[in-house]
Amino acid sequence: MEVKGDDYCFGCGPANPRGLQLKFDVDAGERRAEAAFRPAAEYQGYAGYTHGGVVAAVLDEAMLKLCWELGIPAVTARLEVELKRPAPVGDEFRVRGWITEERGRIIKLAAEMVDADGAIVASGRSTAVVQGSRR
Numbered sequence: 001m002e003v004k005g006d007d008y009c010f011g012c013g014p015a016n017p018r019g020l021q022l023k024f025d026v027d028a029g030e031r032r033a034e035a036a037f038r039p040a041a042e043y044q045g046y047a048g049y050t051h052g053g054v055v056a057a058v059l060d061e062a063m064l065k066l067c068w069e070l071g072i073p074a075v076t077a078r079l080e081v082e083l084k085r086p087a088p089v090g091d092e093f094r095v096r097g098w099i100t101e102e103r104g105r106i107i108k109l110a111a112e113m114v115d116a117d118g119a120i121v122a123s124g125r126s127t128a129v130v131q132g133s134r135r
Contacts, residue, residue: 003073003131011061018042020054022061022095026069032098033066037113039089050087055113059124062097063109067128071135074107074128081124085115092116105130 007015012022020043022035037058045051060079067074087093093113101108107128113121 034096038092056081059111062095062111077129078127
């Protein structure tokens, strides 16, 4: 499998009008990625609250976008998400992703989404597998 990016990614693609269009700041030295996320009503589950699957997608995007920006063509093999509190639609959150371990083709990552007060709303861990050559 060859991993190729384009501008239509659901998480970060600027050409996808229904996507999240997350814009990440990547610190290659620290091996971290961070973005703001303000969920719109289109991403709601229960009235007024962001769907948990969308929160999971945001966490996954933070982890895999970091890999992509570091030149690591990886895909998520396992994703674990802990939803700690509701994420109201319209509130602004920060999502952060970082690498915790690398072993050959296996990369372990972590992410968290925090509210304006810095409280953790959701956290995630993933195992990614490198597909092809690193850039």
